[in-house]
Amino acid sequence: MNFALILFVLVIVSGIAWLADKMYFAPQRRLAGNDRMPLWLEYTAGFFPVICAVFVLRSFIVEPFKIPSGSMIPTLQIGDFILVNKFTYGIRLPVINQKVITLGSPKRGDVVVFRYPRDESVDYIKRVVALPGDEITYEDKRLKINGLPLQYSGGEPYLDPENMRYAKRYTETFPVDLGGNRHDILNDSDRPSAVFPTERFPGAEFCQYQQTGLTCKVPAGHYFAMGDNRDNSADSRYWGFVPDKNIVGKAFFVWLNLGNLGRIGSFE
Structure with missing residues (x-):
């Protein structure tokens, strides 16, 4: 399962909903005197900031991994959850993993x-x-x-x-x-x-x-x-x-x- 791709699609979908709400649906609600966001927007546009933050953090800063085997014992043990620095060697585009900026x-x-x-x-x-x-x-x-x-x-x-x-x-x-x-x-x-x-x-x-x-x-x-x-x-x-x-x-x-x-x- 390509989690990075799934996360990217969620960012796009929720981002479109968030933008549509800001530019169209929210003004319409204010004109109607109803500030309540529809349920479908709550679960799309409402989650956009969180999904976007997770995507940026995971793609460019740190990503969690779990150690599944004993090949790195004694340094890393089976079941260790580790953090991986995503930018120490350079900035890569998410999903396609193409390096665009070399940092080391x-x-x-x-x-x-x-x-x-x-x-x-x-x-x-x-x-x-x-x-x-x-x-x-x-x-x-x-x-x-x-x-x-x-x-x-x-x-x-x-x-x-x-x-x-x-x-x-x-x-x-x-x-x-x-x-x-x-x-x-x-x-x-x-x-x-x-x-x-x-x-x-x-x-x-x-x-x-x-x-x-x-x-x-x-x-x-x-x-x-x-x-x-x-x-x-x-x-x-x-x-x-x-x-x-x-x-x-x-x-x-x-x-x-x-x-x-x-x-x-x-x-x-």
């Missing part, structure tokens, strides 16, 4: 929501690990970007609640030259390192796969995204690169989790 671009380590390249009606959330032009190597469950290895510390046991398996929790740190972002990830030592795509994807010619991992050169206008739950995430390793035009915004805040109120405000 994703950085290594940003957690972003984007339209899934294989089905753009579905929204995904992953962490950007490589930018256009980067060479990324994922080998033996460790990352290198442009030949620079990321640093790993920790390794404490962590129970993945989605599949009830124990994994190890590491802190993954980008080198200062790559932005210095730090975040936690999960690695399941009992899962193989091999990564093979389920089917050929656009830009597959930029990737080389082997038993220990893969190496990819990120094409212009695209990003390489991975889930923090590395052995329980369908991401760029399997279905390819994220086009810039598919980016929805940057995730920045957990505002609710009905199963764990302590999660509120736990992500930034």
Whole structure:
């Protein structure tokens, strides 16, 4: 369901009713000495300011999303309701998602929501690990970007609640030259390192796969995204690169989790 399109249609319909009321129906009511708005106008023109405000807020400022899976554990948990900044990377036209004003671009380590390249009606959330032009190597469950290895510390046991398996929790740190972002990830030592795509994807010619991992050169206008739950995430390793035009915004805040109120405000 394209909620943005539905909201846009509601804005148009209620806006026409609101304008018609202001220019014609309201003056007619005043002449007749009756200020009461008909029921059909109450439920169209009367709701226009609210619908318009929601449309503007959701389209250009922030949009709420719910985390449906465990691919971003431990950073984001199943059931987290998050807010996504819609303008940090630029202003996009609603419905068609066309960027009209560029204000920035994703950085290594940003957690972003984007339209899934294989089905753009579905929204995904992953962490950007490589930018256009980067060479990324994922080998033996460790990352290198442009030949620079990321640093790993920790390794404490962590129970993945989605599949009830124990994994190890590491802190993954980008080198200062790559932005210095730090975040936690999960690695399941009992899962193989091999990564093979389920089917050929656009830009597959930029990737080389082997038993220990893969190496990819990120094409212009695209990003390489991975889930923090590395052995329980369908991401760029399997279905390819994220086009810039598919980016929805940057995730920045957990505002609710009905199963764990302590999660509120736990992500930034």
